[in-house]
Amino acid sequence: MSGAFSFGILSIDPGSAARRGRITTPHGTIETPAFMPVGTAGTVKGMTPEDLESLGFEIVLGNTYHLALRPGEEVVRRLGGLHRFMGWERAILTDSGGFQVLSLADLRTITDEGVSFRSHLDGSLLSMTPERSMQIQTSLGSDIVMAFDDCPALPSPRPRILEAVRRTSLWARRSREALLGPGQALFGIVQGGDDPALREQSAEEITALGFDGYAIGGVSVGESADLSRAVVALTAPRLPPDRPRYLMGMGTPADLVEMVALGCDLFDCVLPTRNARNGTLFTSTGRLSIKRSEFAADPRPVDGECSCPVCRRFSRAYLRHLYVAGEILSMRLNTLHNLHQYADLMRRARAAIEAGRYAEFLSERRARWTDRRREAETARPADGRQDCGGGDRMI
Amino acid sequence: MSGAFSFGILSIDPGSAARRGRITTPHGTIETPAFMPVGTAGTVKGMTPEDLESLGFEIVLGNTYHLALRPGEEVVRRLGGLHRFMGWERAILTDSGGFQVLSLADLRTITDEGVSFRSHLDGSLLSMTPERSMQIQTSLGSDIVMAFDDCPALPSPRPRILEAVRRTSLWARRSREALLGPGQALFGIVQGGDDPALREQSAEEITALGFDGYAIGGVSVGESADLSRAVVALTAPRLPPDRPRYLMGMGTPADLVEMVALGCDLFDCVLPTRNARNGTLFTSTGRLSIKRSEFAADPRPVDGECSCPVCRRFSRAYLRHLYVAGEILSMRLNTLHNLHQYADLMRRARAAIEAGRYAEFLSERRARWTDRRREAETARPADGRQDCGGGDRMI
Numbered sequence: 001m002s003g004a005f006s007f008g009i010l011s012i013d014p015g016s017a018a019r020r021g022r023i024t025t026p027h028g029t030i031e032t033p034a035f036m037p038v039g040t041a042g043t044v045k046g047m048t049p050e051d052l053e054s055l056g057f058e059i060v061l062g063n064t065y066h067l068a069l070r071p072g073e074e075v076v077r078r079l080g081g082l083h084r085f086m087g088w089e090r091a092i093l094t095d096s097g098g099f100q101v102l103s104l105a106d107l108r109t110i111t112d113e114g115v116s117f118r119s120h121l122d123g124s125l126l127s128m129t130p131e132r133s134m135q136i137q138t139s140l141g142s143d144i145v146m147a148f149d150d151c152p153a154l155p156s157p158r159p160r161i162l163e164a165v166r167r168t169s170l171w172a173r174r175s176r177e178a179l180l181g182p183g184q185a186l187f188g189i190v191q192g193g194d195d196p197a198l199r200e201q202s203a204e205e206i207t208a209l210g211f212d213g214y215a216i217g218g219v220s221v222g223e224s225a226d227l228s229r230a231v232v233a234l235t236a237p238r239l240p241p242d243r244p245r246y247l248m249g250m251g252t253p254a255d256l257v258e259m260v261a262l263g264c265d266l267f268d269c270v271l272p273t274r275n276a277r278n279g280t281l282f283t284s285t286g287r288l289s290i291k292r293s294e295f296a297a298d299p300r301p302v303d304g305e306c307s308c309p310v311c312r313r314f315s316r317a318y319l320r321h322l323y324v325a326g327e328i329l330s331m332r333l334n335t336l337h338n339l340h341q342y343a344d345l346m347r348r349a350r351a352a353i354e355a356g357r358y359a360e361f362l363s364e365r366r367a368r369w370t371d372r373r374r375e376a377e378t379a380r381p382a383d384g385r386q387d388c389g390g391g392d393r394m395i
Numbered sequence: 396m397s398g399a400f401s402f403g404i405l406s407i408d409p410g411s412a413a414r415r416g417r418i419t420t421p422h423g424t425i426e427t428p429a430f431m432p433v434g435t436a437g438t439v440k441g442m443t444p445e446d447l448e449s450l451g452f453e454i455v456l457g458n459t460y461h462l463a464l465r466p467g468e469e470v471v472r473r474l475g476g477l478h479r480f481m482g483w484e485r486a487i488l489t490d491s492g493g494f495q496v497l498s499l500a501d502l503r504t505i506t507d508e509g510v511s512f513r514s515h516l517d518g519s520l521l522s523m524t525p526e527r528s529m530q531i532q533t534s535l536g537s538d539i540v541m542a543f544d545d546c547p548a549l550p551s552p553r554p555r556i557l558e559a560v561r562r563t564s565l566w567a568r569r570s571r572e573a574l575l576g577p578g579q580a581l582f583g584i585v586q587g588g589d590d591p592a593l594r595e596q597s598a599e600e601i602t603a604l605g606f607d608g609y610a611i612g613g614v615s616v617g618e619s620a621d622l623s624r625a626v627v628a629l630t631a632p633r634l635p636p637d638r639p640r641y642l643m644g645m646g647t648p649a650d651l652v653e654m655v656a657l658g659c660d661l662f663d664c665v666l667p668t669r670n671a672r673n674g675t676l677f678t679s680t681g682r683l684s685i686k687r688s689e690f691a692a693d694p695r696p697v698d699g700e701c702s703c704p705v706c707r708r709f710s711r712a713y714l715r716h717l718y719v720a721g722e723i724l725s726m727r728l729n730t731l732h733n734l735h736q737y738a739d740l741m742r743r744a745r746a747a748i749e750a751g752r753y754a755e756f757l758s759e760r761r762a763r764w765t766d767r768r769r770e771a772e773t774a775r776p777a778d779g780r781q782d783c784g785g786g787d788r789m790i
Binding site: 322 | 442443465466470480481482712715717720
């Protein structure tokens with residue numbers, strides 16, 4: 001235990017809103033800006049805790065909805081909490097379950113009380129409310145608890161977004177009133193869809209409640225990357241500068257460097273892990289589909305600039321072979337590589353902020369990825385709710 | 396490169412035929428008795444080379460048939476051989492492909508020339524002969540090359556076994572005449588089914604040809620465990636005592652300790668890896684099916700006596716959760732545990748031989764497993780050809 005939750009800013013980039021910070025939690029510190037791998041069901045798919053530690057991650061995300069359904073938060077609590085259950089000693093953030101309830105449950109009814117839904121696993125009738133979400137997250141014992149919010153997909157009609165903003169404030173207040181476990185921090189979530197006025201209203205209402213940190217929710221839920229970025233650009237400055245800002249469920253490496261420049265500190269996305277399993281690898285210059293036949297006898301590593309354990313030891317030919325043969329090791333090695341890319345990008349971003357040259361770093365990255373930008377954009381799934389911002393469900 | 400192939404016996408147990416030996420290969424030494432994990436398609440499923448090294452394995456088995464079909468031995472050769480292709484710097488033994496051709500290929504015709512068959516992957520018409528098998532294994536660059544043999548399932552009519560013995564000798568001679576790569580050792584294989592006279596005849600014919608080592612083939616191909624053991628008991632003593640003896644495709648932990656007592660030095664079997672993926676874990680007292688609901692909230696490790704990285708960090712409850720949720724990490728952790736069990740058993744066996752107390756070690760192990768013996772026997776698949784002795788095919 002390294003103490004209660006706190007956040008300090010170590011340096012601010014002179015040419016952008018990027019900041020270099022440090023979050024302290026009962027399970028260690030997190031150097032920000034930081035990326036959080038998604039550990040949907042108490043495991044970042046294919047990775048052991050040692051893998052994640054050696055990649056340099058200081059925090060992972062757990063999914064409240066998935067864990068409450070299976071194995072059930074009471075089992076996790078009896079076994080000593082989520083850290084102990086999954087053998088991960090560093091920090092954990094848990095989402096509130098709201099997003100998954102809305103995107104995964106087979107049938108649902110939303111009222112001001114909460115969401116009634118049928119489990120996507122067995123069809124049983126369940127409900128999720130702010131109080132229930134706080135109770136689950138307390139049982140899980142995460143370091144950062146997320147308030148329960150109403151997150152509509154985009155596009156949605158304005159009345160639906162307006163309702164979500166109102167309900168998110170109502171639920172944030174009820175989340176705020178719930179009793180959490182010792183040392184647990186609580187983050188509030190800003191909604192508002194793609195409507196600047198509603199984003200402003202939601203930011204005002206949520207920050208007025210006073211949370212340990214703030215999240216920008218409701219992005220990467222079906223809209224274009226440009227629109228996501230525009231929403232973040234108008235929301236981030238409305239959050240208190242002395243609290244961590246968590247951008248939920250986004251995005252590509254290009255997204256991350258842009259969003260850091262806007263002052264975001266924490267990120268999560270299933271892209272690096274899910275793409276890995278589908279054979280899509282991130283590199284220092286773009287994406288590479290390892291399944292392509294041109295790699296059948298290619299002795300080169302995936303990325304000559306990459307220092308990950310996969311690029312140090314294996315050829316593209318071998319990785320393609322593993323993918324084509326449907327071998328488990330394919331998913332494991334691809335995931336190691338992609339997560340290393342994300343961790344390394346954030347390390348470089350932090351160093352650039354410390355050196356006061358983040359704006360140059362951003363320009364340099366933009367230039368590198370220009371050619372690949374279109375590809376990245378078109379690879380964005382049509383239904384972002386399930387494919388980018390949600391739990392990492394597929395095996 | 397640690398030199399050419401050699402075998403030395405370090406000590407012999409006074410109370411059994413167990414021997415403690417050391418094989419030297421161009422890719423390091425192998426302390427025997429030793430178990431070889433099965434790396435069917437250039438990967439021991441779910442394990443990295445580092446994993447296998449840290450578990451203490453000094454040699455793995457590669458499948459000639461699988462690698463010749465995909466990615467093709469020419470690709471592997473161009474990429475520097477199988478060691479480099481799969482990133483494994485220690486020793487490799489490759490089987491001859493004969494077993495898989497007979498057990499996996501969709502359609503096949505055996506003549507004295509060789510086997511014509513259709514690929515189980517794409518139905519293409521291929522053939523395998525002693526010369527072709529040697530050529531593939533030379534391209535793969537394995538340290539130990541297996542002669543091409545004719546391995547009938549059991550039960551088989553006596554004429555079929557007789558034919559297999561004749562053909563195995565014919566093919567052993569042709570394998571012997573092929574030119575191998577520098578440093579590659581060649582092992583001959585004894586067949587003869589469950590017929591003592593034919594086993595004797597095959598052992599005489601094969602040993603007369605003179606190989607670097609000898610394998611007992613044609614066991615664990617459909618017969619009972621008792622019959623397998625009886626076949627080994629009568630065959631092992633007919634092999635030259637100064638050459639390593641490799642028992643192919645067998646078996647359970649109980650099989651291994653029995654077969655070491657009969658003077659076998661090398662073993663391979665898909666049981667530890669395949670059972671792991673099916674949720675069956677080996678422990679110091681028997682087997683444990685991790686999927687059982689009784690483990691849902693069990694905080695204990697799989698095996699309190701086990702020092703593997705899985706038992707040191709994870710509960711039965713967590714491992715059951717991963718299995719039930721269909722998580723990749725389930726296969727990985729279960730495989731780590733099972734392979735550790737096998738490696739540890741062989742370490743203990745070697746120590747017991749060195750201490751001159753292997754007979755006691757064997758009695759002690761028999762007593763431990765007595766209660767579980769029936770379970771192990773009934774768990775033996777009806778068609779051992781595909782399920783125990785073959786390549787480890789399932790993802």
